[in-house]
Amino acid sequence: MSRVFLLIVACLIAVLASACVSAKYAFPTAGELEGSGRFDARQLESLEAGRVLAVVECSDCHRMYWPAEYSAEEWPGILATMGRRASLTEEEIADLELYFTVVAADSFDASREIGAR
Ligand code: HEC
Numbered sequence: 365m366s367r368v369f370l371l372i373v374a375c376l377i378a379v380l381a382s383a384c385v386s387a388k389y390a391f392p393t394a395g396e397l398e399g400s401g402r403f404d405a406r407q408l409e410s411l412e413a414g415r416v417l418a419v420v421e422c423s424d425c426h427r428m429y430w431p432a433e434y435s436a437e438e439w440p441g442i443l444a445t446m447g448r449r450a451s452l453t454e455e456e457i458a459d460l461e462l463y464f465t466v467v468a469a470d471s472f473d474a475s476r477e478i479g480a481r
Contacts (some may be wrong), residue, residue: 390474391430392467393416400477407462414463421450431467439464 394412397403404412423429434442440461447457466472 370447390432390467390472390478391418392474392478395468399479402468403465409460410462411466413456414461417452417456417460418463421452422446425449431464432469432472434464436465436470436471437467439468 393415394408397411418428418460431439441456441465443460447460452460
């Protein structure tokens with residue numbers, strides 16, 4: 365009986381934890397961001413390019429860092445350094461900067477903006 369209870373508690377914790385984790389680790393696509401109505405076509409293109417660059421270029425040397433792990437103020441400095449390390453162009457760094465600052469910890473609420481939980 366108490367083992368069943370523990371199992372139920374464990375499941376509840378797992379469900380709650382995954383809800384929090386997916387909000388914190390949101391990596392929304394430009395298509396998802398479009399729904400917020402905050403961005404024009406050029407910005408959406410840049411956001412999509414930034415997301416693709418992040419996925420392709422930013423986990424060669426270490427694990428993927430999620431946008432929500434740093435604030436919009438912290439990302440530009442980090443990306444300037446990491447962009448050089450990854451040998452990216454100024455334009456690519458600008459796309460990454462837009463993406464990471466839009467989705468950064470303090471500027472993005474996944475549940476509000478893209479309906480993710
Ligand atoms: C050529 C290897 C390399 C590539 C490519 C790279 N990084 Fe890094 N990154 C590092 C190293 C090495 C560190 C360890 C900390 C340091 O030396 O600054 C690091 C640290 C970090 C940190 C932690 C910084 C801190 O101050 O704690 C973040 C965030 C990060 N990288 C993000 C990125 C992003 C985003 C990209 C893609 C644009 C990227 N990295 C591409 C090598 C790389």
